[in-house]
Amino acid sequence: MAQQSTHSEPALAAPEFESAAAELDTPDLTGYEPFVTHKEFTIYRRPREPLYEYKVVGVLAGIDPATCLAVYTDHQYRRTWDEYIKDIRAIPDTDGGHYCRIAYPWPLAHRDYVYWMRTRLLGDGDTQVSVTIGRCHHHPAFAEVKGVVRVDSYAQTLVMRKASGGTLGTQVFMEYFDDPKGHIPSWLINWAAQKGVPAFLDQMHKACLNYPGRK
Template identity: 30%
Template sequence: MAEALSSSLGTTPRPATDEDFDYFKKLADIDKGWSRQYDSNGIVVWTQTSEVSSIKLLRVQYVFQDISADVLYDVIHDPDYRRVWDDHMIDGFEICTLDATNDIGYYSVKCPPGVTNRDFVNERSWRVNDEEYMIFNHTVYHKDHPEKKNFVRAFSYLTGYVLRPQENGACAFTYVTQTDMKGWIPAWLTNKAATFFAPKIIEKLHKASLGYVEWKKEHKPEFKPWLKPEQMTKPTPLEQLVVPDTTQQS
């Protein structure tokens, strides 16, 4: 199912369309094509093969009973708080914005000993309505941020979240990703590791969300550009970002 969205997004920056969001929502909601790999303590992990890569899509579903969708949405977005809870993060920052709901950012991550650290340049898109919060990203090329020494540039075909408010303040959570860590790591190992570590995503986000509201009170409480577009940096014209796409992912 992911082939159409992954191909249409491409690696040249552009704002996500309603069709892109609708397609991503289908990946999150429709079970056809997915194979259940794990089901325990309310956490369900699925995988799906893909024609665009030997890296499988991964989907994680869970209902947070004590975390609301709006808080979880803020936790996922807030770059300052990510430095608090994401102990794998080396660096992360906004490169530029495209419009009120699309930006491009840099993120680097620590890898285990013996494995070169990875980094990403991703475009991130988001949409909020009365029924759900959606965020997804994909790797793009940016002329001012080429590959760096001592890092392997990883590739996100598609990674994102759908968060839906439930009764009594609960949140139905779905995470979908297809990420190639590149380098010497074989696809079978990436697929196995992703499935094994997927449940830990729930644990990390749950712990981070429980502490967010109090933390935010002391750290720019009114600053939420993902909800207040007037706080965003000035958008960069697309023509300044277009670069030749000479590397086709397979």
């Protein structure tokens, strides 16, 4: 989503959450190809020139959905386990507005994001599904900073539910696109995705196991 000239919080309609929840059981993989298999996850990609967009399906074993959602949305905790996060915070007086700055390896400049993230819980009990949608937007209090590249094309959807089969685990569907801009070769970005997405899944799994609020 491109930046807007005026500040207005983006609208996310109920059908967007319901459509995302439906992909938990039957992901729409039209145009996607298998990219990486990692433990209990399969990562798919589809061209979005000059980059790719990704879908991830699988199970986080040994973790309940409530813990997964808490870890994903707990910014203070993320500072402790994600080494690439240099700044992440909620934007005051907004409904789901956030700011995040991520470190890129030298000599690349850091990237930062202004985005909205909202979660809805659909259903209840063991079949309850959590849907968290994040989209880039604009906020006048967070102008671009010299030396940091502002990412204005970013979207992420995370859907989770208790895994079936009677074993402890969380069934996961994630959809992701990020255009970091700048003079980065597309092959390098795609190589980083091949390594980075599995690494993030491992980090999040470990963070869930160590989460202070875990029952």
